[in-house]
Amino acid sequence: METKGIHHKLEYLINMAAVIKDAIPVESMIAVTDTEKYLLYIPGEELNLGDIVGMPIPEGDAISLSLKTKKTEMVTVPREVYGIPFKAKASLIKDENGEIIGAFGFGVSLDHQDKLSNMAQQFASTTEQISASTEELSASAQDLAQFMESLMTAQQDMNEQVKKTENILGFINSIASSSRILGLNAGIEAARSGEHGRGFSVVAKEITKLADSSAKSVDEIRELLVQLKEKVDYIAETVSKTAEIAQQQSASTEEISSAINHLATSAEDIEELASII
Structure with missing residues (x-):
């Protein structure tokens, strides 16, 4: 020029x-x-x-x-x-x-800076939403872990109740055995008394019948308790595994939440860097 x-x-x-x-x-x-x-x-x-x-x-x-x-x-x-x-x-x-x-x-x-700044803002907004969702998930995981602990406590209480029921059945079975012996003895005495002991013989038979019925009921209840205990043990194992998973999930979500917070900080750094390019 x-x-x-x-x-x-x-x-x-x-x-x-x-x-x-x-x-x-x-x-x-x-x-x-x-x-x-x-x-x-x-x-x-x-x-x-x-x-x-x-x-x-x-x-x-x-x-x-x-x-x-x-x-x-x-x-x-x-x-x-x-x-x-x-x-x-x-x-x-x-x-x-x-x-x-x-x-x-x-x-x-500054077109690239403008785009970078917009991307950083969008990224920050997205990470905030993810962070909020992760915090909610973390809170839910902690609640689940606490709920699992409550279930484990309830399961332990159920096992204790089963044991107590076993003791009661043992006591009833003992009474049934004693009643059977009592009925047997009463039958013997009724036979010795002849005609005079006929009414007593009826009572003795009823006592023996009641003892046998009680013993049979005890066996049936004990069998049900065995099945119940197996189910309770299965539930306990499942609850224990679920509680462990819930604790791992809670720890993982806390780590994710921490990582998301770092990402949000990085987004702020990117936006700040974009403003000075």
Whole structure:
């Protein structure tokens, strides 16, 4: 381009601008200005402000702000302005006497940063939901573990009741045996008494019959108790395994919850990193 009448420092930057832009690995644009207008503008593939060479420097631009404050300035332009978000930075160019003769500005696309920030926010939101669900699952697992412990206690109580019932049956069986012996003795005495002991003989038979019936009932009840004890033992084994699984589940969900919290922290770090790229 024609550079006649332009200060040699500005001319040097104009000649080197394309090389500088190629060295920037992200979507970017470069501009060189004097104190009033654009002398050079190299747009990016997407980051393109149009044909602005020769146009006055607009207010609010990083370069105009830098010329006004007389120091390096950086501004962030949101997506709504040009359709793509970018960060622009301007540095002042001074002559040998320290007088400001222009500025060098470059803009870097924040489109990737914008997407990264949105992804980080979505990721953080998702991890929060997962974390809440995991905490609920952990609480449920703890409740289940406590419930299993209560069932184990109830099972132990059932075993104790079965043992007590066994003792009672043993006592009843003892009474039945004694009654049988009593009936037998009464039958013998009734036979000795002849006709006078006939009524007593009937009583003796009834006593013997009652003793036999009681003994039979005791055997049946004992058999039922044996079956009940087997089922109680099976339930106890199942409850014990379930309680162990519940405890493992509770521990696992706590570990998952801790991992999710770390992920949420990482999402915050990603979002923070995205804001400074």
